[in-house]
Amino acid sequence: MSRILTLATALLMGLMLAAGASAKTLKVALVLPGPITDGTFNSAAHKGIKAAEKKYDIKVSIRENTKFAEIESVMRNYAKDGYDVIIGHGFQFGEPAKKLHKQFPKTWFVVNTSFVAAAPNLASFDNRWGDAGYVAGAVAALVSKKGIIGHIGGIPVPVIKAYNEGFKRGAQRMKPGIKVLSAYVGSFSDVAKAKEITRSMIERGADVVTATGNESVLGTLQAAKEAKVMAIGTAFDSAAFAPDTIVTTALVKMDVNIDMAIGLIVKGKLKPKNYVLGFNENGLGLAPFRKFESKLSAADKAKIRQLIADIKAGKIKDLP
Amino acid sequence: MLDDIFFVGLLASTFRFATPIMFAALGEAVSQRAGVLNVGLEGIMLVGAFLAALGAWWTGTPWGGLVLAVAGGAAMGALHAFISITLRADQIISGIALIVLGLGISGYGYRMTLGGMSPPPSIPSFSPMEFWGLSDLPFVGPIFFGQHILVYMALAGAVLLHFFLYRSRWGLDVRAIGQSPVAADAVGIRVQGTRYATVIFGGAMAAMGGAYLSTAQLSGFVENMVSGRGFIAIACVVFGRWSPLGAMAAALFFGMADAAQIRLQSLNPDIPFQFFVMFPYVLAVVALVFMAKSSRMPAALGVPFQPPR
Numbered sequence: 063m064s065r066i067l068t069l070a071t072a073l074l075m076g077l078m079l080a081a082g083a084s085a086k087t088l089k090v091a092l093v094l095p096g097p098i099t100d101g102t103f104n105s106a107a108h109k110g111i112k113a114a115e116k117k118y119d120i121k122v123s124i125r126e127n128t129k130f131a132e133i134e135s136v137m138r139n140y141a142k143d144g145y146d147v148i149i150g151h152g153f154q155f156g157e158p159a160k161k162l163h164k165q166f167p168k169t170w171f172v173v174n175t176s177f178v179a180a181a182p183n184l185a186s187f188d189n190r191w192g193d194a195g196y197v198a199g200a201v202a203a204l205v206s207k208k209g210i211i212g213h214i215g216g217i218p219v220p221v222i223k224a225y226n227e228g229f230k231r232g233a234q235r236m237k238p239g240i241k242v243l244s245a246y247v248g249s250f251s252d253v254a255k256a257k258e259i260t261r262s263m264i265e266r267g268a269d270v271v272t273a274t275g276n277e278s279v280l281g282t283l284q285a286a287k288e289a290k291v292m293a294i295g296t297a298f299d300s301a302a303f304a305p306d307t308i309v310t311t312a313l314v315k316m317d318v319n320i321d322m323a324i325g326l327i328v329k330g331k332l333k334p335k336n337y338v339l340g341f342n343e344n345g346l347g348l349a350p351f352r353k354f355e356s357k358l359s360a361a362d363k364a365k366i367r368q369l370i371a372d373i374k375a376g377k378i379k380d381l382p
Numbered sequence: 383m384l385d386d387i388f389f390v391g392l393l394a395s396t397f398r399f400a401t402p403i404m405f406a407a408l409g410e411a412v413s414q415r416a417g418v419l420n421v422g423l424e425g426i427m428l429v430g431a432f433l434a435a436l437g438a439w440w441t442g443t444p445w446g447g448l449v450l451a452v453a454g455g456a457a458m459g460a461l462h463a464f465i466s467i468t469l470r471a472d473q474i475i476s477g478i479a480l481i482v483l484g485l486g487i488s489g490y491g492y493r494m495t496l497g498g499m500s501p502p503p504s505i506p507s508f509s510p511m512e513f514w515g516l517s518d519l520p521f522v523g524p525i526f527f528g529q530h531i532l533v534y535m536a537l538a539g540a541v542l543l544h545f546f547l548y549r550s551r552w553g554l555d556v557r558a559i560g561q562s563p564v565a566a567d568a569v570g571i572r573v574q575g576t577r578y579a580t581v582i583f584g585g586a587m588a589a590m591g592g593a594y595l596s597t598a599q600l601s602g603f604v605e606n607m608v609s610g611r612g613f614i615a616i617a618c619v620v621f622g623r624w625s626p627l628g629a630m631a632a633a634l635f636f637g638m639a640d641a642a643q644i645r646l647q648s649l650n651p652d653i654p655f656q657f658f659v660m661f662p663y664v665l666a667v668v669a670l671v672f673m674a675k676s677s678r679m680p681a682a683l684g685v686p687f688q689p690p691r
Contacts, residue, residue, distance in 0.1 A: 097489060097605040099497050127489070127606065212648070218655060245648040248659035252609035254402075254599050258395055259644045265391045266648070277604045284600055303502060 088120045090147040090324060091140040093133070095154065096250055096276030097126050101283075101300040103250075103276050103316070107151045107174070109298070110317030114324045120147075134158040141166035147327055149174065149320065153219040159184055170332060172323045174316060175221045179336045187319040190340035191221040191274075192382035193373055195228025196235075197348060198294045198312040200369050202270040203233035203240050204362045205292055205309055205354075212243035212263035214282045216250040216275025225274050225296070227382040235380070236365065243268055247278045256281030264289045270309070272296060283307065292354075299349045309358075311349035318344050341374045386521065392641050393525045397533050398599055400637025402427065402591035402608075404536045406615035407622065407629040408543055409587025413459075415547060415624055416580040417560040417682040418466055421477030423588045424612025425484020426458045430589025431596040432488035435603035436495055438506045444597040447506075451593040452586045458484065459585020463578045470686035481612070489605045496603060507601035508532060530598040532590070539587075540630035547626060556580060560680030563687040573687050588612065621669055623678045639665050 090111070098108035108124070115122050123145070128136055133150070137158055140148050149172045150159055156176035163171045163184040173186045195213075202211040213229045215222045230242045243263050247256045256278035260271055264285065272294040273282035279296065280303075286293040287304045295301065295311030319339060326332035339345020348370065351358060372378050406423045413420055420426075430451040437450030458480060465476040496503055508530045511517065517528035547553035555576055558566040563573045591611070596603045614636055621635075622628025639662035647658040 099493065099605060127485070243648045244651060245644060246655045246659070248655070249609055251604075251606040253604045253607050254595055255399075255609070255640065255644065257600060258398065258641070259648070262391055262395065262645050263648060265387055277606060280602075280604050281600065284602075 088118070088147060088324070088328065089123070089143075089145045090114075090120045090149065091123045091125065091145045092149045092320075093125045093128050093136055093140070093151060093155065095128055095152045098124070100276045100279065101303060102274075102279045102295075102297045104151065105300070106298040106314065106316035107149075107320060110315075110320035111149075113317055114321055117321070118324055118328055120324065130154055134161065137162055137171070141169045145169060147172060147324065149323065151316070152176075153221060156186065170327055172332075174319055175219070177220075177336050179334050181334045183334060185323065185332055185334050185337065187323060187337045187339065188221070189314045189316075189319065189345045190224075190338065190381075191314060192224035192228035193340055194296070194312040194314050194346050195225035196232035196373070196378070196381055197228075197346075197366070197370060198225075198272050198296065199229035199232030199234075199242070200236045201310060201312075201348075201366060202229070202272060202292075202294050203236040204365065205358065206237075206240065206270045208267050208269045209237065209239075210241045210243065210263075210267040211270040212245075212260070212266075212268040212272075214256055214259050214263070214271065214273040214275075214278070215244070215246045216256075216273075216278045217248060218246050222246075222274045224382045229272060231380050231382065232369075235369075247275060250276035250278055253277050253281035253284075257285045260285035261289070264291055270294065272312075295349065301349065301352055305353050309354045310351050313347040313349055315339070315345050315347060341370060388645060390521055390524055392638070392645060394528065395641035395644075396634060396638040397525070397529050398637070399640045400633040401530075401533045401536050402594045402599070403611050403615045403618060403636060404540065404630055404633035405532075405591035405594065406588040406612060407618035407633050408536070408539055408626050409584035410615055411619045411622065411624055411626050411629045412543060412547070412556065412587075413577075413580040413584035414619055414683055415560045415680055416556045416577045417563060417680055417685065417687070418463070418577055418581050418584075419473045419477065419684045420459070420462055420480070420581060420584055421474055421616060422458070422462060422480025422484065422612075423584075423591075423615050424608055424610070425481040426455050426585050426588040427592035427595070427608040427612050428484040428488040428606075429458060430455045430592025431607055432492055432592075432603045433589070434593030435505045435596040436491070438597050439496060439503055442506055444506050444508045444593075447597050448590065448593050451589040455585040455587070455589020455592070456582045457585070458589075459582040460578070462585065463581040466686065467574055467577050467581070470688065473684050473686075485606075488603070492603050492605060502602070505597065505602045507596075508598040530594070532594045532598050535590075536594075537630065540626045543626035552576075557680075559687075560682055563682050563685075564690075567687070567689060574689065577687070588615070591615070617666060620679075621666070621673065623673070624680060635669075636662055636666070 096104040147170045156178035159171045171184045260282040270292045273279040287307045297314040299311045301308045433454040434447035434451040438444045438447030466473040513527040517523045618632035621632035643658040643661040
């Protein structure tokens, strides 16, 4: 009797071990700086993780509204809880990840919009925000009638600065001498202040505006909608929010970053390096013009298509 | 560049920046005068902003939203009152709990209701006033006659509350309780009841500040939209030396500093933006240095009262 029991136990344990080895569900944590409802930076990441959840055998935990001071402890707790992948969504996650990654060698740390990769387990993904800004600036310059356009940034972290610079240069390329206003909110979430800044630019004559940040972007869109001026969206296609205002969106495809990171980890092929995604890597894009399709001339649309083709071919020399 | 467009825009924007802070600061001034500190204004404003958007959508008018916001703010004030007055717990801890609670309730509530709708619902909001065309007057029109009705309510509220605190019997009671609840109790003033009333009032006012953000300045709720205005409001109470007119002036001062910095920023792209963003706060520190000496803090602020029974 006891021998049978021992045998059964041994068999059972063997089965359990085998099951554990063959189908290990990856535990993935996505740590966001803002809420998933911001219609831009965080919404884009949320879309990406939801798609990945369907595609791969992963269990996802999402932490929203993570303040600067909390980042390190949030990431540390996920690592302690045995998460296999921790994705920090934003430049500000870079330094804490650098500090932590060596202490948790079994966990992959992935940071978006930064350049902090380090062996053996810290990878970073960056999109060419400067190129996105360049195209947004070009579109804004082409649709502007008054020759004044504006960018309202959240906090000037490197990707937002790059977008700002690209926006200026892209606009100058299409219409030399165009006036480009620029100001920062000093916060990613202060939607009312972003709206006030946008209003002040519209008072100054701006008739096309664009914004980068988190919730702050909604303030710019609302000000543009009320004043009946045009806006260029960023990162996430939220045209439904203001279909008569948003000309197009300079897409920054965070969902592609996240899919790529998780896909590579599942295959065991992620390297501790900086992955940079541009138009060629499907990390950037331009949303359809929709209601503005008929308002843009065929020549202007051709110019925009040509510009993107030139960026892909590496022919544009003044990209930030 | 410092032309008419600049100054008209600046002054009109000053009132818009100042109003949400002013509502919260006026309510806080009254409750601090009665001796109860509420550092949770930020959370109450968030709940107010959310409920105003929800109520406006529900009833089809921003006034419905305002009523719901005031009710919610009063409820949060009552919670703070219960914890800090009846249970005599630490007021700062209770206030911090309100901040976290407000963030959670507003964010979760929003996603359960408006945030989950596709396409996003349009929220009825207050239109700017016109005063029979006066808002079209050059220069003064947009500044004084083209604001939302809540702006005028906040300014009128400051005057009324000033009168209430310094010229009425109830105001005298409130001030007495804030100075010495024991003495006030000895002469027959209902200390606990009055404190409850002021804290509930403070919550309702903070919620109106939130309602201004979501149904006047913007139309619609956005998570975290209060963005620190609740803390600035507490600072305004101190700068205003615990008087309603002082709190109003402090809120306008902050509003103007912000309205100026966002304009100067885009006119001076070569100066680092941090300089402009910190500008209102630098002014605050400087003002505090000069005013610290003559501070008139209520003597019993933050001290729970134990009725001698």
